[in-house]
Amino acid sequence: MYLTIRHDTSYRYEATVHYSIQQLRLTPASGAAQSVRRWSIDAPGKLDATFDAYGNVLHTLVLNKPHSEIRVHVSGEVDTIPLVDGLLPDTAGAVPLEHFTCATRLTEADAAVRELAESVPMLGSPGGLIVLAEQIVQRVQYRPGSTEVTSTAAEALALGKGVCQDHAHLMLACCRARGLPARYVSGYIEPGDVPHGASHAWVDVWLSGVGWTSVDVTHASFASEIYCRLAAARDYEAAAPVRGRRIGGLEEKLNVSVTVSAQVPQ
Structure with a gap:
């Protein structure tokens, strides 16, 4: 099966956030059951990539400048x-x-x-x-x-x-x-x-x-x-796909949109 995936996450804060850190497990790995054709993560800062103790792809996002929102966009194509x-x-x-x-x-x-x-x-x-x-x-x-x-x-x-x-x-x-x-x-x-x-x-x-x-x-x-x-x-x-901590911000409003479509490969 050929899957096309789009995952958009946005955080909006009631007050200014002075520092935030997020761990993102939002990247699939190719293996015996799936093969990643294309995958990308767009975030408002540098993403440091590594693997966690279980071998999952882990990106860390650190924002140390004042901000009032965070948007993360993920998209890709996977064969299963x-x-x-x-x-x-x-x-x-x-x-x-x-x-x-x-x-x-x-x-x-x-x-x-x-x-x-x-x-x-x-x-x-x-x-x-x-x-x-x-x-x-x-x-x-x-x-x-x-x-x-x-x-x-x-x-x-x-x-x-x-x-x-x-x-x-x-x-x-x-x-x-x-x-x-x-x-x-x-x-x-x-x-x-x-x-x-x-x-x-x-x-x-x-x-x-x-x-x-x-x-x-x-x-x-x-x-x-x-x-x-x-x-x-x-x-x-x-x-967890996303886990994080922050300083400031007060109330948080989270919006998540995920779409997955499937096609049988020709």
Whole structure:
């Protein structure tokens, strides 16, 4: 599949910002499941590029002059391949699998999460992962604005509402409670006719004898060629597309626009 992606982010501040720093994980990498044809990031300052501990492309933007807004424009083209039952044609990778069995603040399992995890006896199979995803979206209805980026998997389950980030964290919490390595994935999806898409989050689960299996929990399906991967880590905090801090500014108004279109290569 040939994906064309445009992602515009703007921050406007009520008062002058004297200093800001942002970490941007907004650049996909070419790999066995996708190949980047073209990609660019435009920002109001110099971008220092490196890789984070998980191998994700990381740009750092520092603005130390007074400013009242920040605009970041991302665009590019990516070729992707179909995945059979979500199986990624990648090896385990440089990060030890054991690292992805450790709970984080956002994915700590309480009694309710552990009960949900134990309700799927065949969780160590691709089909079991889909069964768990179906149970998660039944228990946590998709409701934008119902949670915060700081909300935990246990909080979303107790609330019964959330977004794709919460679905992913709950899947991670359940898998890790069962001893399965699992990682959070941020990226884009060609939305088609689904009610929620474009900027998205899903999970990879390591199945013994199978490999990394990519699951879109929100849609209770395997991820495949309509997905573009940006970053993978233990949870949202380590894979967030944009994270930052600032001095000044008071109230902030955020505008985000993401469009993803797909074409079958000729």
